[in-house]
Amino acid sequence: MTTLYPWIEPLWQQWQPTLEQDKFSQAILLSAQAGMGIDQLVKLLAKTRLCKSSNDEPCGFCHSCDLFDAGTHPDFHKLAPIEVGKSISVDQIRQCQQWAQQSSQLSGVRVIWIDQADAMTESAANALLKSLEEPTESCSYVLSVEKVNQLLPTIISRCQQWSVAIPPHRQAKQWLLSEVGDKELDLALRLAGGSPLNARQLIDDxxxxxxxxxxxxxxxxxxxxxxxxxxxxxxxxxxxxxxxxxxxxxxxxxxxxxxxxxxxxxxxxxxxxxxxxxxxxxxxxxxxxxxxxxxxxxxxxxxxxxxxxxxxxxxx
Ligand SMILES: [Zn+2]
Structure with a gap:
């Protein structure tokens, strides 16, 4: 099982009971500042939902888990701006609607991750809204954003909202210390706005x-x-x-x-x-x-x- 970043672990624990009972929401909206490593959380969630033999965490042994680890799972789709600073286009959302309508290739469900969902154009957002209004059992959405208020309120209201907060300074510093040793950690964290992964990047660079x-x-x-x-x-x-x-x-x-x-x-x-x-x-x-x-x-x-x-x- 993946070792989660310590600031992500609590949310994962919070999700466990609903995952176990198979009552996890079909559409979630996850907000976090950049550099918080939420891809780790989204991937663990997706892998869990796609796993053939376990509900609350991936078994790590089934065919689905193997494919997921290899990055080739046919029922996991990630959508993001094609280039940094670009929008997510309506064509990209249409592609994801096609996935949503096709039956899954393996696990019975599909997981679609729309990263930087706040970069959707207005028409893309409206197209996605239609899909969220008519949810299908076999498809679940994860939307991730840095700033929730840049999304259409109608989209927000269709999703269950979660957020990963900037960790307390002490926790972030402790993690950094274990990663890079004692190298102006306070300063790096301040310059990274409190984000531990960005702070590590600043030190590495x-x-x-x-x-x-x-x-x-x-x-x-x-x-x-x-x-x-x-x-x-x-x-x-x-x-x-x-x-x-x-x-x-x-x-x-x-x-x-x-x-x-x-x-x-x-x-x-x-x-x-x-x-x-x-x-x-x-x-x-x-x-x-x-x-x-x-x-x-x-x-x-x-x-x-x-x-x-x-x-x-x-x-x-
Ligand atoms: Zn598995």
Whole structure:
């Protein structure tokens, strides 16, 4: 049996009784921030539902379990945007409706996983809604999203909702420690927004050092306020604007927390200094402007990111 991530285990345990009684919902909606490893949970659920000889967890020995482990189970279907940042099209949903109508090839049921379901176009969502309104015994749906509120309310209401929360700092840190050893774990977790898997990725990719450089450059620029210094900071952001600016958003919010005397675990090292070098009004307005900037970058692809980032920096 798979060892589940410790922050996922409780939900799996919670599902056990209904799985065992074969009363598990035909359509579930699972929400979790990115980097929580919910694919592990979805796959375990699917494998369990497809297993020929057990209800509450996969037996691991039947033909169905073998096929599942090999990644070739004909009754398990995963649907997601074809490319990062793209939508899930109505054609993709039609394909999954075809699967739903065909009888299963092996186990008597089909499991369809729609990952990043919030990326469905409006027509895709409407098409899926029809399927959810006329559920068939032999097909079950798992929808997973980062932000539930971006789904049609009518779809949400057709699903049983579950969520995997960001684990408590201590639990996440303990897990990270066992994975990567003692390597600036608090900092990595903060930069990953609390997500343990993303924190591990940052450590593996040696990104924590990149953060230190960026923080240094920002502090330097806030001290001397020259065009060169702002350019230096902007240059460090250019590898991945969204990631770098998100880190700076954490830094600014940590600086604000420090000003208000709010203690939190994993506060970024430069937060106090940023608070000393910036007025609280400026800190507030720059944090808000940064949220807007990140939203713009998310919504529009053709922007001059370099210029907009430099503008934002110089508004300090
Ligand atoms: Zn089995």
């Amino acid at each position: 040696k990104k924590v050092a990149s953060y230190h450089k960026l923080e240094q450059a920002l502090l330097q620029a806030l001290e001397i306020k020259t065009l060169f210094a702002w350019h230096d900071a902007a240059k460090l952001l250019s590898d991945d604007y969204t990631q770098g600016l998100t880190w700076l958003w954490y830094l600014l919010t940590d600086a604000q927390k420090q000003l208000f005397g709010i203690e939190s675990e994993g506060t970024l090292p430069g937060a106090i200094r940023v608070g000393e070098l910036t007025s609280s009004d400026k800190l507030y307005s720059q944090t808000n402007a940064l949220v807007q900037l990140l939203k713009q970058f998310h919504d529009h692809s053709g922007l001059n990111r370099e210029l907009l980032t430099l503008d934002w920096l110089m508004a300090f």
